[in-house]
Amino acid sequence: MKWWQNAVVYQIYPRSFQDSNGDGIGDIQGIISRLDYLQELGIDAVWLSPVYASPNDDNGYDISNYQAIHPDYGTMADMDELIEKARDRNIRIVMDLVVNHTSDEHQWFIEAKKGKDSPYRDYYIWRDPVAGGVPNNLTSAFSGSAWTLDENSGQYYLHLFSSKQPDLNWENEQVRREVYDMMNFWLDKGIGGFRMDVIDLIGKVPDKEITADGPKLHDYIQEMHQETLKGRDVMTVGETWSATPETARLYSHPDREELSMIFQFEHILLEEEPDKSKWDIKDLDLVEWKKVLTKWQVELTADGWNSLFWNNHDTPRVVSRWGNDTTYRKESAKLFAILLHHMRGTPYIFQGEEIGMTNRVIQSVDEVDDIESRNMYYERLEKGYSEEELLHLINVRGRDNARTPIQWDDSKHAGFTEETPWLPVQPNHVEVNVKQALEDKESVFYTYQKLIRLRKENPILVRGDFKLLLPAHPTVFAYERQFEGERWLVCGNISSEPQEISLSESGEADVMIVSNYSRAAVDLKAIQLKPYEAFSIKLK
Ligand code: TEU
Ligand code: CA
Numbered sequence: 001m002k003w004w005q006n007a008v009v010y011q012i013y014p015r016s017f018q019d020s021n022g023d024g025i026g027d028i029q030g031i032i033s034r035l036d037y038l039q040e041l042g043i044d045a046v047w048l049s050p051v052y053a054s055p056n057d058d059n060g061y062d063i064s065n066y067q068a069i070h071p072d073y074g075t076m077a078d079m080d081e082l083i084e085k086a087r088d089r090n091i092r093i094v095m096d097l098v099v100n101h102t103s104d105e106h107q108w109f110i111e112a113k114k115g116k117d118s119p120y121r122d123y124y125i126w127r128d129p130v131a132g133g134v135p136n137n138l139t140s141a142f143s144g145s146a147w148t149l150d151e152n153s154g155q156y157y158l159h160l161f162s163s164k165q166p167d168l169n170w171e172n173e174q175v176r177r178e179v180y181d182m183m184n185f186w187l188d189k190g191i192g193g194f195r196m197d198v199i200d201l202i203g204k205v206p207d208k209e210i211t212a213d214g215p216k217l218h219d220y221i222q223e224m225h226q227e228t229l230k231g232r233d234v235m236t237v238g239e240t241w242s243a244t245p246e247t248a249r250l251y252s253h254p255d256r257e258e259l260s261m262i263f264q265f266e267h268i269l270l271e272e273e274p275d276k277s278k279w280d281i282k283d284l285d286l287v288e289w290k291k292v293l294t295k296w297q298v299e300l301t302a303d304g305w306n307s308l309f310w311n312n313h314d315t316p317r318v319v320s321r322w323g324n325d326t327t328y329r330k331e332s333a334k335l336f337a338i339l340l341h342h343m344r345g346t347p348y349i350f351q352g353e354e355i356g357m358t359n360r361v362i363q364s365v366d367e368v369d370d371i372e373s374r375n376m377y378y379e380r381l382e383k384g385y386s387e388e389e390l391l392h393l394i395n396v397r398g399r400d401n402a403r404t405p406i407q408w409d410d411s412k413h414a415g416f417t418e419e420t421p422w423l424p425v426q427p428n429h430v431e432v433n434v435k436q437a438l439e440d441k442e443s444v445f446y447t448y449q450k451l452i453r454l455r456k457e458n459p460i461l462v463r464g465d466f467k468l469l470l471p472a473h474p475t476v477f478a479y480e481r482q483f484e485g486e487r488w489l490v491c492g493n494i495s496s497e498p499q500e501i502s503l504s505e506s507g508e509a510d511v512m513i514v515s516n517y518s519r520a521a522v523d524l525k526a527i528q529l530k531p532y533e534a535f536s537i538k539l540k
Contacts, residue, residue: 004235006462007044007346013026014073019418024420027072028079040438057165083189099199101167103165115153125157125167125169135156136206137209141161148163179224199240200240221238235260237260238259240262244266248264249300253303261307270289294471305345309348319356330444332494332532335492335493335516337353339490357406360401362395365377367424410435460481460483464483476491491535495531495532507540508539509524517530
């Protein structure tokens with residue numbers, strides 16, 4: 001058993017976590033000032049989104065120096081202090097590794113742009129025009145072509161994200177060497193590991209328009225493991241939008257010496273029209289959703305490891321997306337916590353999820369920060385979409401939803417900052433905030449705290465088998481965990497309508513473990529579930 005197999009990881013988006021110097025931007029000293037809170041919650045590791053030098057075109061996922069801290073966030077001394085003070089609380093700091101691309105303001109790209117004979121030219125991917133235009137049909141995740149013309153050389157360079165995020169050429173051994181040296185710089189500082197940004201893209205073959213899962217992808221990851229991770233007690237989680245349980249085994253089988261686990265997104269992608277974009281939305285079919293979650297629970301058991309998450313800095317907040325962020329905000333936030341934290345895998349909590357923070361509603365594109373939303377808005381406005389339609393898309397799917405400042409208390413800027421925050425604080429911070437949550441024994445916070453503690457105290461959660469119940473029920477997600485004769489039943493009504501179900505095949509209920517309605521007992525033959533009611537119970 002590795003430490004990260006019964007750990008719970010907390011994702012911090014530093015810009016929005018806690019400001020300490022009154023510039024309206026979250027920073028590392030702000031995180032240090034909140035370590036006691038994270039220790040109180042009980043988490044074991046922090047995934048820290050990028051704090052490196054960056055022009056912030058993509059809020060830090062466009063890095064101009066991997067071994068320097070952006071002044072917005074502080075200094076390298078602050079970073080060393082964070083790693084040390086977190087370790088004093090048995091909290092590891094997992095850094096974000098963004099090596100599919102750099103910023104166009106990285107020294108390597110500045111050199112590469114100087115001309116075709118630059119020693120750094122082949123750090124990136126350059127192609128001559130074809131028929132006077134872009135080399136092929138590859139497109140950017142942030143709208144438009146993935147190719148931008150460099151006037152100076154008359155060649156195009158590849159960027160699967162913004163034109164200020166040129167893709168690194170992983171075929172070039174020098175690039176790989178530079179990345180491994182940088183990784184060892186951070187690992188030697190005693191960080192807990194890496195979250196690896198779009199790592200499934202580094203094996204791309206642009207001339208064949210192959211982006212994810214390229215032919216050399218696992219060769220590169222295995223080489224990376226040997227050159228940096230081998231022999232270190234660290235965790236790695238790859239962000240792999242293309243993953244299936246089959247490929248997840250390739251990344252996470254312990255004998256393959258690649259990664260500890262990956263983030264798979266199949267349950268997230270169910271709301272998108274197949275082979276289109278995140279903005280081509282379709283309704284969620286909960287039966288399909290349960291089937292996908294079950295597939296990942298049962299197909300990765302023996303020879304791989306799962307991550308478990310509902311949201312992150314790229315996705316809308318779970319209580320608004322799938323729950324009910326008005327009448328049943330607390331109940332549905334607790335329901336999703338109960339359903340996730342009883343599953344097999346390493347759970348991730350996105351900052352603010354533990355107090356049931358909600359999406360942010362905007363009325364105008366002028367309020368939008370995120371490049372992905374802005375580019376989509378203007379591209380689709382050109383194509384004739386209405387402003388109202390596009391604002392709706394941003395309100396339900398935009399990444400700013402997750403990036404509003406953490407609501408620490410009911411003061412003017414929610415205790416996040418004394419000045420004007422870089423992104424407005426949500427109006428509902430007056431009632432949804434950490435201070436209130438810590439004072440309210442029935443708050444979402446204490447449900448998360450209990451679930452985190454349960455994972456430490458009960459091997460069934462870490463090692464037990466998973467069995468889906470009521471597969472065809474349209475709104476109830478129920479499953480059993482079984483380990484060495486012990487059986488737990490977990491059940492949640494993902495709807496605002498009461499439901500009556502029978503789970504008599506699970507036998508006799510024993511003691512209640514967790515409930516979001518303070519339920520004391522359950523008669524498995526006939527269970528009346530309240531709106532968004534969830535519970536877990538031991539079975540005899
Ligand atoms: O995200 C990869 C990615 O594909 C998502 O941005 C996706 O396009 C969409 O935003 C989610 O629906 C990673 C980082 O998490 C993201 O913040 C960066 O913008 C991106 O890579 C580029 O580094
Ligand atoms: Ca600050």
